[in-house]
Every structure is written in C-alpha cells, then in structure tokens.
Amino acid sequence: MTVLAVADHRRGQLRDVSYELVTAGRELADALDGDLHVAVISGNVDAFAEDLSLDGVDAIHTVDHGEEFNHDVYLQAVEALDAEIDPTVVLMPNSVNGLDYAPAVASALDLPLVSDAVALEWDDGLTATREMYASKVETTVDVDADRVAVTIRGGEWGPTEEHGDPTIEPFDLAVDESRVRSRVTGFEEVAGGDVDISDADVLVSVGRGIEEEENIALVEELADALGATLSSSRPIVDNGWLPKNRQVGQSGKVVTPEVYLAIGISGAVQHVAGMKGSETIVAINTDPNAPIFDIADYGIVGDLFDVVPALIEQFE
Ligand SMILES: Cc1cc2nc3c(=O)[nH]c(=O)nc-3n(C[C@H](O)[C@H](O)[C@H](O)COP(=O)(O)OP(=O)(O)OC[C@H]3O[C@@H](n4cnc5c(N)ncnc54)[C@H](O)[C@@H]3O)c2cc1C
Numbered sequence: 002m003t004v005l006a007v008a009d010h011r012r013g014q015l016r017d018v019s020y021e022l023v024t025a026g027r028e029l030a031d032a033l034d035g036d037l038h039v040a041v042i043s044g045n046v047d048a049f050a051e052d053l054s055l056d057g058v059d060a061i062h063t064v065d066h067g068e069e070f071n072h073d074v075y076l077q078a079v080e081a082l083d084a085e086i087d088p089t090v091v092l093m094p095n096s097v098n099g100l101d102y103a104p105a106v107a108s109a110l111d112l113p114l115v116s117d118a119v120a121l122e123w124d125d126g127l128t129a130t131r132e133m134y135a136s137k138v139e140t141t142v143d144v145d146a147d148r149v150a151v152t153i154r155g156g157e158w159g160p161t162e163e164h165g166d167p168t169i170e171p172f173d174l175a176v177d178e179s180r181v182r183s184r185v186t187g188f189e190e191v192a193g194g195d196v197d198i199s200d201a202d203v204l205v206s207v208g209r210g211i212e213e214e215e216n217i218a219l220v221e222e223l224a225d226a227l228g229a230t231l232s233s234s235r236p237i238v239d240n241g242w243l244p245k246n247r248q249v250g251q252s253g254k255v256v257t258p259e260v261y262l263a264i265g266i267s268g269a270v271q272h273v274a275g276m277k278g279s280e281t282i283v284a285i286n287t288d289p290n291a292p293i294f295d296i297a298d299y300g301i302v303g304d305l306f307d308v309v310p311a312l313i314e315q316f317e
Contacts, residue, residue: 002035005088007042007079008053009096012188013068015049017199017257018094018153020160025121025153026092027057027161032123033089036060039167042078044068046171056163062086062172073181075102078174080109085172088148090127095152107150114150115142119157127151136251136274155199156257156278198247201230203260206249206276208234210265210286210305214242220264223309226316232256234266250275265305268293285309 006026008019023039030037036059041049046063053061064078079091079102091106093099095117107114119139120130127144129151198204205224211217217237224231231247238248249256251271261279266272268284268291276282277296284297285308294300301308 002033003038003086003088004030004090004092005038005040005082005086006092007040008049009094009098010043010049013045015052016096017160018096018155019053021155021158022092022094023055023058023161024158029090029121029123038062038086040082042066042075050169054165054167055161056165057161058165058167060168060170062170064172064174066174066176069185070098072101072183074176076105076109077176077180079106081174083110091150093152095154099152103150103152112148112150113144113146115144116152118151118153136270156255196230198230198232199254199256201258203227203229204232204256204258205229205262206232206266207237207264208266209236217242219309223313226313234272263293266293267291
C-alpha cells in the first residue's frame, strides 16, 4: 500500500508544508505497512527532488511541467500518477494551491476528501482529526472507504529534515492541453508583500495592547534588536496599522517560528489557531488571566510600555 504526497511550492521555493507532508505521509505509510511516494510537479523538479530526498521517502516522481502551479496540470498529473501507483491515500497540502486542486482530484478519482486535517491515523481505514468553529471544537472523522484524499493543515506536523535515499523517477506526463484552461500570468505583491511571516524564525507580534499606531515603532525596535520579524493580531491589521500579510491567525497566516513573542495579545482562539505550533511562546500582558498565558512557555505579567524598553536595552 502506498501513500502519495504532493509537494507544494511557490515562486521557485518549496513551501514548508512539503516537508510536513513527508512526516505525515511517512506516519501513514508506516501504519499501512507501505511506501511513501512524493510527487513534485514543477519546472524546477531536479532541485525540489533533491531537497525532498528525505528520510522515509521511498520514491519521488518528478513531473517536469511549468514553473508555477497550474490547477489543470496538477489535476492531470495526480490523476496519471494515481493510475500508475494506485495509492491508498493521496496527501495534499491545505494551502492556497492544495485547496484549489484537491477537491478536483478527489472528484476525478471518485475519492472521499478530508480537508484541513490536523491529525491522521490508519486502522482498518482513515481516522482524521479536524478543527471546527474557529478551533473551539475538534471532530473525529472516520472514513469508510478503501482509498481517500486528504489535505493537511500546515504547521501541525514537524518537518522531516534528515536526508534519505529515495529513487527519483521522472514521470512523463502527456498533458492534454485542451484541458488546461487557466494560466498564471504574473504575480503582484500586496504592500509589504516582501515579508513572509511564515518563513521567520523569530516573530515579535503586537496586539491591541499597543493602544496607538505610533506605539508600534516601539515593538518594531524590539524586533530589530532581536533580528526578528514583526507580525500582529487582527485588530492591528483591521485598524490599518500593519498590512494584512503580517496578520497571524485563523484569517491570517499560520506560523511556526522557533520563538513567538506575543505583546499585548489576549490569545483569542482565532489568534492561537495561527501560532500554537510555535516552538517557544513568550507572552507579555498586564492581565494574569489572559488566555495567551495558557499556551505560553514563558509569561511576563506586566505593562508592555515598561517591559519592551527593558528588553530592547538588554538585547541591544
Ligand atoms: C471569523 C474570525 C476570524 C478571526 N481571525 C483572526 C485572526 O486571524 N487573527 C487574530 O489575531 N484575530 C482574529 N480574530 C479576532 C479575535 O477574535 C480577537 O478579537 C483578536 O485576536 C484580539 O486581538 P488582540 O489580542 O490584539 O486584542 P485584545 O483581545 O483586545 O487583547 C489585548 C490584550 O492586550 C493586553 N494589554 C492591554 N494593555 C496592555 C499593556 N499596556 N501591556 C501589556 N498588555 C496589555 C490586554 O490585557 C489584552 O489581553 C478573528 C475573529 C473572527 C470572528
């Protein structure tokens, strides 16, 4: 039995979820006593195949087609790989790209689709955990089928990093161009789009406790002193104080930095949904009962206008 994981990339870079797909895929393959195959569909297949030659991967199928994601090509590639490999599980990312093609794959292959899974088990069939109602409720989905398509949420599985020795098999896809009805013609960055907070190792995140737009400079100074990237909770973005691409949370980005410093952030479920996978969480808040302290590794109960200048002094 085989698990087929489809790698994710954007603008010439593999996305972190590709490495997490390997971890999740290997766990499932072990439960199935089977193999993990990875599909790389892009114009940069050799470099991506090398990066994904990881421990636990048995084979990598490279489909050399186009620099960027294309819904119709992905659909055809996964269909063709499915016909050749007959995987028990087709594992895809719950990313912008994955959400685009995964339902089409499931429909074309007549597979049930479990989306946005945060945990997976296989025991006579797939059991997936999903979160609902802004992560307030966890649901368990038992799939009554021999084969299944799944998208996994980024940041829920650790990345596989150890190198391995999979076979690399170029897959000759005869693309039916008459079925390719969309093309990516270019990218336009939103303002401040140069920063991808999901790539940062250290995030200094600011919330409504900062009170005024001009006070953000103080937190920015701390971020600079730490060599960190600035992010925020949603009210800061709603107020127009920082651009949308800095927002962490359910309707922002999911981040998994080594250190997440939450300053004047209460820890609402919608915020926590985006940062709970951080390795170390540090919170600064005047309210000792703020929910952020429930998930923080280190907490400072104090006024950020006292604590942040002291930290800047220390780190500088
Ligand atoms: C559908 C939906 C999606 C959402 N998506 C997101 C999302 O993606 N991301 C997100 O963040 N939110 C999201 N929200 C909003 C979320 O529910 C909260 O309203 C938001 O996270 C609160 O932001 P905050 O913690 O900055 O503000 P608050 O909840 O107002 O918290 C401010 C905190 O600062 C502390 N504080 C005040 N003064 C100081 C001081 N001087 N020093 C130290 N601490 C101080 C307070 O004690 C308080 O805990 C969403 C909501 C909905 C309904």
